[in-house]
Amino acid sequence: MFELNNILRQNIKNLTPYSSARDEYTGEASVFLDANENAFGSPLSNAYNRYPDPMQHQLKLRLSSVKGVPARNIFLGNGSDEAIDILFRSFCNPGVDNVIIVPPTYGMYQVSANINDVEAKKVLLTDDYQLNLEGIAEAIDKNTKLIFICSPNNPTGNSINRDDIETLLANFSGIVVIDEAYINYSRQKTFIQELTEYANLVVLQTLSKAWGLAGLRVGMAFASEEIIEVMNKVKPPYNINEASQLLALEALGNVAQVNEWIKQTLQERDSLVLTLKKLDFVLDIYPSDANFILVKTTSARGIYDFLVQHGIIIRDRSKVELCEGCLRITIGTPAENETLITTLQQYK
Numbered sequence: 364m365f366e367l368n369n370i371l372r373q374n375i376k377n378l379t380p381y382s383s384a385r386d387e388y389t390g391e392a393s394v395f396l397d398a399n400e401n402a403f404g405s406p407l408s409n410a411y412n413r414y415p416d417p418m419q420h421q422l423k424l425r426l427s428s429v430k431g432v433p434a435r436n437i438f439l440g441n442g443s444d445e446a447i448d449i450l451f452r453s454f455c456n457p458g459v460d461n462v463i464i465v466p467p468t469y470g471m472y473q474v475s476a477n478i479n480d481v482e483a484k485k486v487l488l489t490d491d492y493q494l495n496l497e498g499i500a501e502a503i504d505k506n507t508k509l510i511f512i513c514s515p516n517n518p519t520g521n522s523i524n525r526d527d528i529e530t531l532l533a534n535f536s537g538i539v540v541i542d543e544a545y546i547n548y549s550r551q552k553t554f555i556q557e558l559t560e561y562a563n564l565v566v567l568q569t570l571s572k573a574w575g576l577a578g579l580r581v582g583m584a585f586a587s588e589e590i591i592e593v594m595n596k597v598k599p600p601y602n603i604n605e606a607s608q609l610l611a612l613e614a615l616g617n618v619a620q621v622n623e624w625i626k627q628t629l630q631e632r633d634s635l636v637l638t639l640k641k642l643d644f645v646l647d648i649y650p651s652d653a654n655f656i657l658v659k660t661t662s663a664r665g666i667y668d669f670l671v672q673h674g675i676i677i678r679d680r681s682k683v684e685l686c687e688g689c690l691r692i693t694i695g696t697p698a699e700n701e702t703l704i705t706t707l708q709q710y711k
């Protein structure tokens with residue numbers, strides 16, 4: 364069914380990628396006069412005068428051992444947002460091809476589609492925020508290249524049924540992108556172990572959420588070697604800067620700390636849910652597999668504005684389809700959550 368060559372853009376098939384100075388030699392060298400860098404150093408104590416490794420070998424090796432996926436199946440992006448954009452640029456002909464998105468979901472799929480002049484066909488989730496498989500099957504046409512599934516889903520917080528995702532993977536002749544930005548908080552299993560099973564699978568993860576490195580901009584795509592090769596061809600040569608590569612490498616050595624924060628976040632989430640349920644303007648709190656909750660209220664905008672006045676920012680999602688009256692609240696530290704609760708208890 365799935366054949367990479369059938370969905371690849373012709374210009375990308377024909378593309379000769381940029382060849383950097385460091386790509387063009389093999390062997391040992393100690394004098395690098397090939398890249399027009401400043402050989403004296405930089406004004407910083409830790410010099411960054413050399414271009415970074417375009418393929419991020421060390422970082423991928425470390426990720427490979429943390430994730431249990433071979434390095435050749437890993438692509439790194441300047442945030443997973445860059446990986447999303449590169450998927451569009453690799454597979455979707457502007458003005459011709461389309462993708463399927465399943466709102467309410469992460470907003471960047473639509474934005475990236477718009478930037479690339481690619482139609483995003485919307486097939487709404489069901490009332491319990493699961494896939495409408497029939498609707499998706501009807502929406503697919505010969506120009507449909509990508510389907511974006513976010514699981515756990517942002518902003519609803521729930522995981523998407525695994526069987527439904529597998530049905531798509533098995534039947535769709537384009538690429539199924541599963542965005543697992545929140546997988547570290549989920550009770551569900553990741554799809555990154557299924558790469559050998561499905562040639563049309565791309566899994567996105569990020570260091571921005573549970574890993575606490577949103578400022579570094581490091582996102583991952585896991586896929587077949589073939590797909591990773593295409594993405595590497597299309598990406599800007601030095602898309603992960605040296606500081607981010609070094610700091611990410613260091614951070615990946617501290618899994619224990621991250622796991623401890625995940626545990627605390629889940630405990631905080633559960634107790635926040637119990638407390639919020641007692642407030643009379645809270646109508647419903649949806650089950651969450653992530654580090655945020657979606658809360659249905661009687662007056663989303665009023666509550667949002669009230670919190671802003673008290674210096675607390677949450678996300679008003681009440682204008683989003685299927686999210687009427689809903690606010691999205693990120694789980695904070697115990698002190699922050701306490702501040703949120705005591706403030707909300709004053710809302711009338």
Ligand SMILES: *Cc1c(COP(=O)(O)O)cnc(C)c1O
Pocket residue numbers: 441442443444445469513517542544568569570571572577580581582
């Ligand atoms: C936050 C988020 C991202 C962004 O990841 P970056 O790696 O920071 O670009 C991707 N997908 C979803 C669903 C998110 O919520």
